[in-house]
Each structure stands twice: as structure tokens, then as C-alpha cells.
Amino acid sequence: MGPAVASSAATTTTTIASTIATTTTAAPGPGHRAAAPDPTKPKPPNGAGGSEQQPTPAQLAARARALALREQLREQATDAEVARAALTDASQNAAAALQTYRSAVQAQQQAQLAAAQAQARLEQAGQAVEAQRAALGRWAWQAYVSGGLLARSPAMLTLLDGGTTDQLGTVQVMVKSVGDGQAQALDALRAAQVAQQQALDTATAAQQGADADAALAEEAKAAADDAVAQHRVTLEHAQLALAATQSAAADADRDAQLLEMVDSYTGGLPGAGHAVTGPVGDCPGGDVSTFPNGRIPVALLCPVWAAPGTYLRADAEFAFDRLSHAYAQAFGTPICVTDAYRSYEDQVRVFAERPGFAAKPGTSNHGWGTAADLCGGIQSFGTRQHAWMLANAPLFGWFHPSWAEPTGSLPEAWHWEFGG
Numbered sequence: 118m119g120p121a122v123a124s125s126a127a128t129t130t131t132t133i134a135s136t137i138a139t140t141t142t143a144a145p146g147p148g149h150r151a152a153a154p155d156p157t158k159p160k161p162p163n164g165a166g167g168s169e170q171q172p173t174p175a176q177l178a179a180r181a182r183a184l185a186l187r188e189q190l191r192e193q194a195t196d197a198e199v200a201r202a203a204l205t206d207a208s209q210n211a212a213a214a215l216q217t218y219r220s221a222v223q224a225q226q227q228a229q230l231a232a233a234q235a236q237a238r239l240e241q242a243g244q245a246v247e248a249q250r251a252a253l254g255r256w257a258w259q260a261y262v263s264g265g266l267l268a269r270s271p272a273m274l275t276l277l278d279g280g281t282t283d284q285l286g287t288v289q290v291m292v293k294s295v296g297d298g299q300a301q302a303l304d305a306l307r308a309a310q311v312a313q314q315q316a317l318d319t320a321t322a323a324q325q326g327a328d329a330d331a332a333l334a335e336e337a338k339a340a341a342d343d344a345v346a347q348h349r350v351t352l353e354h355a356q357l358a359l360a361a362t363q364s365a366a367a368d369a370d371r372d373a374q375l376l377e378m379v380d381s382y383t384g385g386l387p388g389a390g391h392a393v394t395g396p397v398g399d400c401p402g403g404d405v406s407t408f409p410n411g412r413i414p415v416a417l418l419c420p421v422w423a424a425p426g427t428y429l430r431a432d433a434e435f436a437f438d439r440l441s442h443a444y445a446q447a448f449g450t451p452i453c454v455t456d457a458y459r460s461y462e463d464q465v466r467v468f469a470e471r472p473g474f475a476a477k478p479g480t481s482n483h484g485w486g487t488a489a490d491l492c493g494g495i496q497s498f499g500t501r502q503h504a505w506m507l508a509n510a511p512l513f514g515w516f517h518p519s520w521a522e523p524t525g526s527l528p529e530a531w532h533w534e535f536g537g
Contacts, residue, residue, distance in 0.1 A: 186366035197355040204348040211341035221334035225327035232320035239313040391485040395432030395537035402431025410484035411461030418486050423451035428458040430486035433535035440513035453493030459483035487535040496531035
């Protein structure tokens, strides 16, 4: 379940395993027949499984592609943020333009209403002028019929003929003729007519200004709407490109990691460096060196004694079997096992169920059949069972990795590994 064994730990446990090989061959456990190592089987190179290997050209190319995609990912993430910020600004500008447009429309409507009211007042004033003109005409007719000097007045003749009294001279004659009362009424009417015309002119000018403002606001609103639409399209394209690069970067990282795992042993074989090298018992297992981590067929592994459904690599199981028999003599029961070989699919499941604890799928020693998770008291630091394992497991080629110690990077009392 934990990460690969560190270099120093590998060196130590290799020495232990070398010592144990002779011991375990001389004293096989019950039900097992020790088999001598096959001299025809190639030995791993120095440092395999522990020391760092020089990267191959394929590894370098995979790493370069992954780095390039991650750099592209950062750039596209920046582009997406810029596009998102631009869209936010455009939306704010569109909101301001919409508010301006609404105010302009309201002003336009108010100007239209004011113009209509002024026109109505002007029409009323015109009607009043006509009424007063008719009244003056009737009064002039009566005066003319009665006789006197007014009958021969040019102004009187003008009124009778229905002519205009707009000329100043005519108005003055009428003022003298009809008396002060009628003249005041006519002056007031004319002043009202002038005021109404001025109001109409003002309302018309306001209407024209409001129309112009509304037209400009409409243009600004349309431009803002277009800008928002364009920025939204830009952001969508940036997000699509970002998602595509994220997927490609994830694939590249996975490919690079798988390639490094496959090439971790010189020779490039998928499982090289994790082949059976130690003694085996009645279950010889099979050649696992051609399979990647977590892809080893169970038929090539060996079942763990007293732990149904669990499997280990042949040499790891043979050593663990001897260890479990010794443990049974001390505690009366075999070692309790919760997990041993773990397929890639199981690694994915455990990694999802226990984020931060399980190794990344494809890198766990469980996937090589050389690690086991134990129970029955061993899973807790400080117990008698755990202390017994610390003292005796190395005698059989198994050890508790330093990273899983209480002071390690990921304390796991239950996780044990085979050093062969």
C-alpha cells in the first residue's frame, strides 16, 4: 500500500534477504519443499529495485511532453482567467449601458408627455383667442348698429370684416375703442398664447434632445451586448482548450509514469526487477517479470497460508509462510492478513477510498505481490504482536519500511514488505 522501498532500506533488506536465503533453504517450513535457485535465470543488475536508474530516451521524451503540456496548461489557465475577467468587465459595462439606456428612454417618454401637454395648452389658448375674437366682433357689431364715431373706425371695420387684429396699430385702436377692460382681457390672452408657444418650443427641444440621447444609449447598449457575447464566446473557447489540455496532460503524466515504472529495471521489461529471485516452496508460481504492476495473473502467484483469497509472489509467499508458522507458535494463530497482492483496479479503488494513504495506482508494492497488510494486533504500534514482528520478520525476509514507522512520512503499522 505504501511507496516503493527507499534505496537505503533496499540495501539493508537485500543483505538480510541474502542471509535468510541460506537459513530458509536449510530449514523449510511445514508443507513446503525448498527449491534451489535457477542458475539459468538472469540476475538483476546492481541496484535494481532500489538505486535510481538513468532515464531512457523514451522516458526523457515522455517527461518532456508532460512538462510541455503542463506549461501549456498554465498558459491556457491564464488565458481563461483573462477571458473571464474581460467577460466580467464587459458585463459590468453592459449593465451600466443598460441603466443609461433606461434613463434615456424614461427622459424621452417624459419629454413626449411634456410636449403633448404643451400642445394641448396651446390648442386651448387658441380656442380662447377665437372665443375672445368672436366676443369682440359681437360687441363691435352692436356698437356699429347703435351708431356713433365707432361705426366709422377702421378698427371697427376690421373686426366686422373678420380681419386680423395682430398689427400693433390695430390693437391700439381697439384698446381705445373697446375700453380698458376689453384691452386687458385681450393682452392677458395674448400673453398666455405667447407663454404656451414658448412651452411648446421648450418641450419640442427637450423631445429632440431626449430622442438623441435615447439613440446614443441604444447604440451603447447594442455595443455592450455584442461585447458581452464576444467575450462569452472567447471564454468558452478558452475553457474548452483548457479542458482538452488538462486531459492530454493527465494522459501524458500517466504515460510517463507508466513508462518509468516499466523501465525501472534495465532491459525495459514491464515487471523486470520484480522477478522471483529467492527460494520457493511447493508453489513455484510463474515468471512475473513480463507483467506491469497490478497486471500479474493470479495463476502466477501463490496463495497465502491461512489467508484465503490473498496471494503473494512465490518467493515472498514462501518466506511469509515460514514467518506465519513461527508467529503461530508464539501466538497460537497464523498471521492475520487483510490484503496482499493488489490488482491495478483494486489499487485504483483503494486510492479513491483512502486518498493520502494509498500509493498511486501502478506504483504500489502490493501490485508486485511483495507487500501485505496485516491485522490481529499487528496493525497497531506498541502491541505484543507488532513488537514480535519487528524482532522476527527480518529473519524471514520481511520488514516494516521506515516510511511506515511512527516517525516516518506515512505511519502504517499494518504494512509490511518482502525484501527479496
